[in-house]
Amino acid sequence: MLNKSVNAISDTYVLAKRNVKRNFRVPQLLIFSSAQPIIFLLLFNFVFGGAVAGTSEEKYIFFLLPGIMAQIALFGSIQTGVGLAEDLNKGVIDRLRSLPITRSAVLAGRTFADSARNVFVIALITIVGIILGFRIEQGYAKFFAAMLLVLLFAYSFSWVSANIGMWLKDSETVQVAGFLWVFPLVFASSVFVPVATMPSWLQGFAQNQPVTQVVNAVRYLAVGGVPNGQHYIYATILWSLGIIAVFAPLAIRMYRKIQ
Amino acid sequence: MANQYSIHAESVIKHFGTTKALDGVSLKADYGKVTGLLGPNGSGKTTLIKIMSSLLEPTQGKVLIDGIDVHRHPNQVRNIIGLAGQYAAVDDYLTGRETLEMVGRLYHMPKKEIKKRSNELLQQLGLEDAADRQTKTYSGGMRRRLDLGASLVSTPKVLFLDEPTTGLDPRTRLQLWSIIQDLVTKGVSILLTTQYLEEADALADKMYVLNHGKVIAKGTSGSLKSSLGVDIIEVIVKQNQLILAQKSLTQKLNKTITIDELTRRLQIKTKNGSDDILLVAQILHDIKIKPEELSLHRPSLDDVFMSLTAERNHNA
Ligand SMILES: Nc1ncnc2c1ncn2[C@@H]1O[C@H](COP(=O)(O)OP(=O)(O)O)[C@@H](O)[C@H]1O
Ligand SMILES: [Mg+2]
Numbered sequence: 001m002l003n004k005s006v007n008a009i010s011d012t013y014v015l016a017k018r019n020v021k022r023n024f025r026v027p028q029l030l031i032f033s034s035a036q037p038i039i040f041l042l043l044f045n046f047v048f049g050g051a052v053a054g055t056s057e058e059k060y061i062f063f064l065l066p067g068i069m070a071q072i073a074l075f076g077s078i079q080t081g082v083g084l085a086e087d088l089n090k091g092v093i094d095r096l097r098s099l100p101i102t103r104s105a106v107l108a109g110r111t112f113a114d115s116a117r118n119v120f121v122i123a124l125i126t127i128v129g130i131i132l133g134f135r136i137e138q139g140y141a142k143f144f145a146a147m148l149l150v151l152l153f154a155y156s157f158s159w160v161s162a163n164i165g166m167w168l169k170d171s172e173t174v175q176v177a178g179f180l181w182v183f184p185l186v187f188a189s190s191v192f193v194p195v196a197t198m199p200s201w202l203q204g205f206a207q208n209q210p211v212t213q214v215v216n217a218v219r220y221l222a223v224g225g226v227p228n229g230q231h232y233i234y235a236t237i238l239w240s241l242g243i244i245a246v247f248a249p250l251a252i253r254m255y256r257k258i259q
Numbered sequence: 260m261a262n263q264y265s266i267h268a269e270s271v272i273k274h275f276g277t278t279k280a281l282d283g284v285s286l287k288a289d290y291g292k293v294t295g296l297l298g299p300n301g302s303g304k305t306t307l308i309k310i311m312s313s314l315l316e317p318t319q320g321k322v323l324i325d326g327i328d329v330h331r332h333p334n335q336v337r338n339i340i341g342l343a344g345q346y347a348a349v350d351d352y353l354t355g356r357e358t359l360e361m362v363g364r365l366y367h368m369p370k371k372e373i374k375k376r377s378n379e380l381l382q383q384l385g386l387e388d389a390a391d392r393q394t395k396t397y398s399g400g401m402r403r404r405l406d407l408g409a410s411l412v413s414t415p416k417v418l419f420l421d422e423p424t425t426g427l428d429p430r431t432r433l434q435l436w437s438i439i440q441d442l443v444t445k446g447v448s449i450l451l452t453t454q455y456l457e458e459a460d461a462l463a464d465k466m467y468v469l470n471h472g473k474v475i476a477k478g479t480s481g482s483l484k485s486s487l488g489v490d491i492i493e494v495i496v497k498q499n500q501l502i503l504a505q506k507s508l509t510q511k512l513n514k515t516i517t518i519d520e521l522t523r524r525l526q527i528k529t530k531n532g533s534d535d536i537l538l539v540a541q542i543l544h545d546i547k548i549k550p551e552e553l554s555l556h557r558p559s560l561d562d563v564f565m566s567l568t569a570e571r572n573h574n575a
Pocket of ligand 2: 304363
């Protein structure tokens with residue numbers, strides 16, 4: 001039993017390390033996953049900054065950066081499915097499934113490695129945000145807690161994406177399909193604009209869907225001024241754990257039954 | 260209970276939706292031998308390998324590897340097998356050494372042993388110089404060798420190789436053959452699939468011919484060839500001796516003999532070429548005909564395969 005869990009941890013670690021090497025040795029991957037949120041941050045800040053939020057751009061960065069972090073979490077999670085589909089097609093998954101390893105290790109290794117990439121991209125976007133005028137005003141402890149929430153949230157969506165990757169099996173299809181489910185979640189949320197500015201039929205969805213919870217929680221912790229902010233922290237944690245509880249077992253089941 | 264076979268598959272059936280990929284395949288592979296699985300594209304070779312190596316559940320049937328039921332004890336089986344799939348599954352961004360060491364860690368081998376074994380394999384496979392380069396710089400042959408290396412890290416008892424030489428140039432193919440032969444002398448039991456008859460001929464002690472998910476023939480390459488029963492003896496004589504030769508041979512051998520006047524050639528079809536060619540020589544000697552040429556043609560495995568699959572397709 002002890003031996004089994006030692007092996008499980010070791011397997012997951014070895015495979016996470018493999019995927020971290022992939023994430024960091026294939027430069028295109030890192031460049032594009034970093035460039036995309038930076039471009040969004042710049043575009044929304046300068047082009048829409050004044051109009052969108054009805055505030056000056058200097059203040060909008062405080063609103064926008066937490067949103068962009070949630071966006072990184074979701075866009076980044078698409079890569080979990082893309083990477084799995086790639087491994088499936090190259091026969092790497094066949095090789096791994098022929099080894100005496102813990103069933104969940106391939107998927108856990110992948111999702112952890114994608115978290116490592118998220119840490120990097122989020123650190124980078126924070127620096128860019130600071131250059132654009134963002135300041136950590138609520139103290140480092142709260143900011144750090146906010147980042148942990150984003151990472152937990154991203155981790156949970158990696159498991160959603162893992163299912164999609166094994167279901168669609170073709171990495172390009174997974175990439176394109178990713179935008180289909182990620183765009184509505186990102187845009188119909190408080191990422192870029194306050195939910196109150198949306199048409200009322202959309203507000204119900206936007207206010208209650210998970211992305212808004214994590215964005216508001218991060219705003220509350222990192223920036224402040226969010227009424228009832230605690231509530232969003234709990235909601236983020238509950239959503240994340242709930243998503244993992246549903247999608248991780250589904251993904252592992254799917255992995256075992258790959259044909 | 261001593262088990263006789265390294266691999267023992269019994270009536271394996273696999274359906275993908277309405278496709279019958281395997282339609283009742285039984286197979287017995289001996290210890291320390293190469294068993295060949297021969298068949299055209301889509302005949303079910305990869306599906307069978309995946310079932311035998313625990314990647315796929317059969318719709319019906321059972322597989323024992325070294326006496327262990329694959330379905331019931333997959334991880335026990337995974338500990339004693341190695342698999343090199345149809346496509347060299349190596350990560351572009353890892354070095355050759357990293358690839359082997361990662362596999363070693365996933366077999367939960369001690370660190371020291373992993374280092375030692377990786378070095379050993381890199382040397383055996385001629386990848387020492389490239390060991391610390393990312394595999395994206397490797398040639399196709401090097402990737403294949405590394406992939407084979409990955410399947411050998413834990414020194415498997417039973418090794419599955421799915422079309423190990425497809426797409427390789429002739430020189431690299433020969434190189435891989437010699438590596439495979441080397442493994443056999445070390446006692447590894449190997450199951451190898453191939454579309455190339457000469458490969459099965461060169462490597463496999465016993466072979467199974469697969470077509471449309473069914474075993475349509477099995478045996479040694481020799482027994483498959485003779486089962487076709489079309490050895491051909493050819494005799495070339497002088498123009499004016501043709502008729503006499505044909506008459507005598509027909510009488511003595513009691514066989515139909517065809518003549519090609521233009522090339523002055525007589526053809527005798529027989530089941531037993533090696534014996535009959537001596538008879539032919541004796542008969543010709545008795546009637547004082549000295550043949551310009553006397554030769555025996557055995558069917559190649561290609562002929563065997565063509566005739567087998569043609570029959571099947573005809574019957575179907
Ligand atoms: N995962 C799968 N889903 C559906 N059909 C499959 C799958 N794998 C193989 N097949 C079908 O099963 C048959 C046998 O395929 P395969 O075992 O790959 O043959 P081979 O390796 O001899 O080329 C083919 O008709 C193929 O299309
Ligand atoms: Mg195949």
